[in-house]
Amino acid sequence: MAAPGPVHEALAALPLVDHHCHGAVTADLTPAGFASFLTEGEAWPGVSPFDTPVGVAVRRHCAPLLDLPRHAPPDAYTARRTELGRREVERRFLTAAGAEAFFVDTGCTTHPLTSPAELAAACGATAREVVRLEQVAEAVAARGVEPDAYAAAFAAAAEEAVRRPGVVAVKSVAAYRTGFALDPARPAAREVTRAARHWLAGGGRLTDPVLVRHLLWTAVDLGLPLQLHTGFGDADLRLHHADPALLTDWLRLTSGTVPVLLLHCWPYHRQAAYLAAVFEQVYLDVGLALHHTGPARCRAVLEEALEITPFRKLLYSSDAYGLAEFHHLGALCFRQGLADLLQARVDADELSLPDALRIAAWTGRDNARRLYGLYGPPPAEPARDPSGRPTRKV
């Protein structure tokens, strides 16, 4: 690890934009419940989720914020967490994250999570919302719709969802549903109707390849930045189908439309970097990998991600989910990993200090500010008149 220098200082002081995260669980967690959030898998008998890189990182870097010694044992950690109470814990970690803004994916409903507003309130940051389109589509299906009206109903519901104040982006988890080895073309209306007929009859999650393609193209029509889960995630994934290189043909077809933000990417971050280097609309982050690999490997992952990525194309996200520890750890890992990387280049005279400072500010904050139009309309906007809603609404 590089000797700390001015880049470390600059990044420590930089308010980050965490352009993709989730809320923290609102339930009070038992020790086992806490441990289960440490892993993207499940907690397994006889194997503590603390015995992982992220578990080690929590004990090292989060314990001190709970007034515990570094490397505190798991029991002490969870006991102290309970003692302090959920809200105080959240306040400490979210504040420590030092973010000026959190963009929150509100579409994952497995556990009750803090809302964007609650997240922001806990630490004085700004919050914005990211609309998960699969959730919108599934809500349309759940409300009931005729197959031949599905496309219009989904488009209207998506448009309504993104018109709500505070929404800055949409997101798709197509990587989980079908993966990216899809026909890249916009599906014809009758294909969508046929697929919708089948799906609406059976119900359940949206996993039909035609409808997932249709969802991605609907995202393009919405005109907002589109976040795509790629790479690393939970057991529900086929990792090799989440390689963003599989999106190449679709990116070629949608060139000139919306910005596409490849989230996470690991272990395909070099493939993501290639796409960001050759397609104007493509950006990437290495969220999730940051806290899961821990500070010991963040520099290495960032080094690979930045091998060919233009410096205006990398963004910061934590992809924190459930535990406010992760909002903090993601930020800490990003700051430390990027500062080590940049400072080492400055020290070797491969990069000038002013350039290093610009790159730090761009990737930690300014690329997101620019891309999301300094966050779009604020959520405090008064509720709109229902009559102003899109007429296509079913």
Added chain:
Amino acid sequence: MAAPGPVHEALAALPLVDHHCHGAVTADLTPAGFASFLTEGEAWPGVSPFDTPVGVAVRRHCAPLLDLPRHAPPDAYTARRTELGRREVERRFLTAAGAEAFFVDTGCTTHPLTSPAELAAACGATAREVVRLEQVAEAVAARGVEPDAYAAAFAAAAEEAVRRPGVVAVKSVAAYRTGFALDPARPAAREVTRAARHWLAGGGRLTDPVLVRHLLWTAVDLGLPLQLHTGFGDADLRLHHADPALLTDWLRLTSGTVPVLLLHCWPYHRQAAYLAAVFEQVYLDVGLALHHTGPARCRAVLEEALEITPFRKLLYSSDAYGLAEFHHLGALCFRQGLADLLQARVDADELSLPDALRIAAWTGRDNARRLYGLYGPPPAEPARDPSGRPTRKV
């Protein structure tokens, strides 16, 4: 490379469990014969197999054990090896490996190799056997069986093979035969019969996709840990079909059954790590890559493999084949690479020393001890009464 510290000392003293290796050749090797074992390819005219990372590592780290200077020239090395004789060479390297146990895949019959018992006897370690299922299936075919009796005959033969004392695991080289882009479902009986009819008529190696799937499901029925070759191997492989991520659907279907040990993995060790992080039954090692990349790169490969792997999920293997040098080099590379990795984290205060020592002991020995039930029944068990054999035996 990190300054040596207490983690290095601990790993130097730790008796390893080498949970996947092969025997050493029993023939006396000519210089050219020796060189041909240095490569996973073949020896080519004009290109010395010594001019490789593993060749450099042998000259650096094996020469001193033959009383030669470090970096001894190839000629001197092979001359001294001949002078000492095969048994003495084996004794020195196997002893230097410092393993408490070797688990030996006995299914590769290209060259006559030392048996597990001979391997153990040479250095006072324990030896156990790993049964290669393709060999069992091919022996069933060679003995002659009706297509509709193949499934039962193979199951009985496999059961008999694994009931022999000292057997701790089964192994499949499906990666070589079809690769992992297989239908994950258990094939129906009539599919197996149809495929067996075709195979038994033609003979040769088991490469039929239905029968390879059937073999994997038969492995599940056996109830023993299942070792799977993945990633790097010889020229007989399609590397991209040996990406363990391709196993995802099959792992989902077999969840809750037998432990699955992903062997080697390189260059897909990050994909393997993902599977180990999200599937309870999945474990991995980076055997083969250790001695082939040599000490100069073992830390780097281990760093990548451990980015998200839970610390109870990594095991040690050498995958040594043919040369006892590799049993030694694998152990040396693992010890040095892992010690460098862990000590650097301790030195940076990213990991506590007690945690580092636990991780070293787990990955080098205790994960294997636990997973293989402290090695299962010993091979010294008296021969069983033939009447105790499974009744399904053909």
Added chain:
Amino acid sequence: MAAPGPVHEALAALPLVDHHCHGAVTADLTPAGFASFLTEGEAWPGVSPFDTPVGVAVRRHCAPLLDLPRHAPPDAYTARRTELGRREVERRFLTAAGAEAFFVDTGCTTHPLTSPAELAAACGATAREVVRLEQVAEAVAARGVEPDAYAAAFAAAAEEAVRRPGVVAVKSVAAYRTGFALDPARPAAREVTRAARHWLAGGGRLTDPVLVRHLLWTAVDLGLPLQLHTGFGDADLRLHHADPALLTDWLRLTSGTVPVLLLHCWPYHRQAAYLAAVFEQVYLDVGLALHHTGPARCRAVLEEALEITPFRKLLYSSDAYGLAEFHHLGALCFRQGLADLLQARVDADELSLPDALRIAAWTGRDNARRLYGLYGPPPAEPARDPSGRPTRKV
């Protein structure tokens, strides 16, 4: 970065063979025109191509050769470049590259580029030519040919092209046209005719899978070393279809014929290394990645590429295109990255100094000398009598 030592000195003094590059643009470049050559994508509004790893490397390592301070701003850089004039700039960078020979792919005609002879004349190096087979095939089609005469006409044109003095190799960009997920078998004559009928009717680039396969097999018949673009390139690529592992079956079928040189390879350089380790005819380089990742990452990329690559199998290329800066930067990155890698191993006593010096000379020069027969016939050979042309010519 390792402390400079004797390996650095040896590599600094070694005349390199740049076995795959292109010419420099012959037009005088505007600042925007210059910037557009910095990227494999296009120049995008609001995002300077200087804000990339390669842009940083140009300002750091090329500015001083134009008498500017290190890290000179882009405006100053392009202004000074204009002031000096194209020829002087070329002379400085090509001389600084320190190559004894450039092998130039003359088949990319997007921009007018310096010829091999001009490139050589600018710095006193030797130049040889690499014939791009897709260009030959497309010229045959453009001249007009009957479908059933296409195969013979293409073979004759290719043979004629490679018989020109100074030609040392052929190249295919099959990676761009179809990718490598092709049927590996040599297509039957009637298949070729059928595919040619379709292509010749429609015109345009050669992208028919049968004809691309046919082109690769025609390359085998020519008997010259075959360079294949793999991995990283411009937006016209599907990166995952350029994974060289996809070539495995074809390499097996063509074993014992021509040397195959996998160019670039990143991010699949480990896959390429596997192929080079197990197939006698396979070689690789990490050109293009060298200057695009810049000196800060060249050692890392080389470390990965060399994990298992036999030391007689790695070659040097810059893949410089358009800017003479890249001929220089590629050489600088290779020298620095490889010297850091080797010197660190010498310093750690993992490699002897004489071995390190041999590996440096092999990979930088001697492997290419050997493989290309010390460059084949010189281009200065007098023009051949037309009657000596192959009789198959249409």
